[in-house]
Amino acid sequence: MKFITLLVSLLVLAGCASGPRIDTSHPSVNQDNRIQFVVVHYTSASLERSLALLTRGEVSSHYLVGDDKNATIYKLVDENRRAWHAGESEWQGRTWLNSSSIGIEIVNPGFTDTPTGRVWYPYSEAQVQSLIFLLKDINKRNGISPRQVIGHSDIAPLRKLDPGPLFPWKRLAEAGVALWPNEQAVAREQARFAAQLPSISWFQEQLSHLGYTTPQTGELDVATRHVLAAFQMRFRPTLFDGTPDAQSAAILQVLNQTK
Incomplete structure (x- = not known):
């Protein structure tokens, strides 16, 4: 009897040591790469x-x-x-x-x-x-x-x-590995924005839509100037003073319309 009890105990411990079975046959479709x-x-x-x-x-x-x-x-x-x-x-x-x-x-x-x-x-x-x-x-x-x-x-x-x-x-x-606006499209949009520059709220909304963390205050505050300057340095590096202008507006418009 002692032998049988010992054998049962060993089998139970062996089962616990191996752990439960992990079933991998039902992968979810709701996932993507960690690297974004x-x-x-x-x-x-x-x-x-x-x-x-x-x-x-x-x-x-x-x-x-x-x-x-x-x-x-x-x-x-x-x-x-x-x-x-x-x-x-x-x-x-x-x-x-x-x-x-x-x-x-x-x-x-x-x-x-x-x-x-x-x-x-x-x-x-x-x-x-x-x-x-x-x-x-x-x-x-x-x-x-x-x-x-x-x-x-x-x-x-x-x-x-x-x-x-x-x-x-x-x-x-x-080379196909980064984003840049279509320059002909920018020229067309720039002519339109030169006649009527958008509001600061528009710039803030467009910068946010592109990806930049931007205040939505409707005012050209210090943080908004920094964000706009970073955007300009990236896409219009000849002048990145954080001042809203027609060319910056045109670049934003084109980039946000690009898929």
Whole structure:
């Protein structure tokens, strides 16, 4: 009897140890990829310093594009894991984008303030080519549309300027990996808006519709100027002073009508 009791106990324990059966034959159709966006940054540091900061500091990114002759791509964090590159951020109503994005840092000094004004530093042709190669791969694997490739200044316009006005958004758009407005359509809309500039409320609504977190006050407050300047730096980098004008209105209109 003792033997039978012991045998039953062992069988029960064995069943508990193996756990319940997990049935995977009913996958839900209501799901999508955790990765919704790609966020591009510059490092404001040398390659050596950038690698140190992104691997042993308090921040990180999934990829780093170097400034060597071949613009080497360094993979620093697996795409399935969260990297700390976005900080306090928001885009299209989603907050804290570390959890829903892939971060790409590019070795670039950013800018230098001089007595004659701010000097921005360009990206090398090798860096542009490496970035296009990387984005094509990331976007294809994760179903990322060109509209979902954004800059750090887009998601944090009150505190960030990267990747800056010299970042080649138009080149990326021509390669099919980023968003850029149709310039002929912009010219047509600009002529119309030159006759009657929309209200501040209109600008705020259109910026919000595009994805920017924008106050809806109807006033050209400091926050709205920052958001408009970030938008202008992205899509009209020759002038990004945060002042509403016909060309900015035309670009907004065209982008928001683009599928």
